[in-house]
Amino acid sequence: MDDTRRAIDLNADLGEGFGRWTLGPDDELLEVITSANVACGFHAGDPTIIRRVCAVAAQRGVRVGAQVSYRDLAGFGRRSMDVPSLELRDEVLYQLAALDGICRVVGTSVSYVKPHGALYNRCFSDAAQASAVVAAVVEFNPALSLLGQPGSALHRAGAEVGLRTVNEAFADRAYAADGSLVPRTQSGSVIHASDEVVHRVLQLATGGTIAAVDGSVLELDAASVCIHSDTPGAADLARSIRRGLHAAGISTAPFV
Numbered sequence: 681m682d683d684t685r686r687a688i689d690l691n692a693d694l695g696e697g698f699g700r701w702t703l704g705p706d707d708e709l710l711e712v713i714t715s716a717n718v719a720c721g722f723h724a725g726d727p728t729i730i731r732r733v734c735a736v737a738a739q740r741g742v743r744v745g746a747q748v749s750y751r752d753l754a755g756f757g758r759r760s761m762d763v764p765s766l767e768l769r770d771e772v773l774y775q776l777a778a779l780d781g782i783c784r785v786v787g788t789s790v791s792y793v794k795p796h797g798a799l800y801n802r803c804f805s806d807a808a809q810a811s812a813v814v815a816a817v818v819e820f821n822p823a824l825s826l827l828g829q830p831g832s833a834l835h836r837a838g839a840e841v842g843l844r845t846v847n848e849a850f851a852d853r854a855y856a857a858d859g860s861l862v863p864r865t866q867s868g869s870v871i872h873a874s875d876e877v878v879h880r881v882l883q884l885a886t887g888g889t890i891a892a893v894d895g896s897v898l899e900l901d902a903a904s905v906c907i908h909s910d911t912p913g914a915a916d917l918a919r920s921i922r923r924g925l926h927a928a929g930i931s932t933a934p935f936v
């Protein structure tokens with residue numbers, strides 16, 4: 681990236697509770713982030729939780745994205761699954777329609793799509809699974825953007841059919857040398873130190889680079905940065921990132 685970004689999007693995964701079970705400081709994050717990846721019920725999120733998150737997002741001008749997933753409540757969508765392409769297409773379509781219906785009732789709409797967990801990781805390199813997600817988006821609303829990793833199979837499949845693809849980077853996740861995320865099963869896959877996270881985001885915003893776990897430097901032109909809501913201290917971390925960006929003269933704004 682040649683020039684420092686003057687604005688960058690901050691996104692987080694929200695609505696990931698279920699019934700009496702809660703996860704993540706949704707309300708606090710909605711005061712900081714500019715885009716909300718809302719669970720659609722397949723890995724987390726029930727109708728009441730989803731409606732509440734979308735309503736608050738609408739009130740605060742936060743864009744809503746559909747965080748579509750494998751159907752895996754028990755595993756929080758983090759278990760890889762071999763779902764036939766047509767079945768996955770229809771399950772993604774189902775999630776999009778459900779979330780957008782709730783959004784419209786509370787005065788907003790789905791602006792983009794971002795796979796969750798194992799599906800996100802699978803769509804980095806699996807062309808068939810990525811194409812199934814893209815097929816659902818095209819059928820539902822081809823004006824939606826795809827939020828994902830640069831160079832992913834998801835973005836290649838989306839670009840082939842004319843979808844807008846948006847690069848994201850992760851503030852609190854470690855990268856392998858090939859640009860993929862280090863699996864959560866490995867030590868050091870999640871970065872907890874606030875100073876390190878803020879430094880990484882500033883490097884992304886001002887230089888378009890991020891360090892991989894082997895010490896190599898990845899070029900990563902990201903328009904959006906993700907903060908995981910289930911990372912301990914996620915709200916404070918998000919506030920620190922925003923303060924650091926603003927101090928560097930970089931504003932925070934939705935990419936759509």
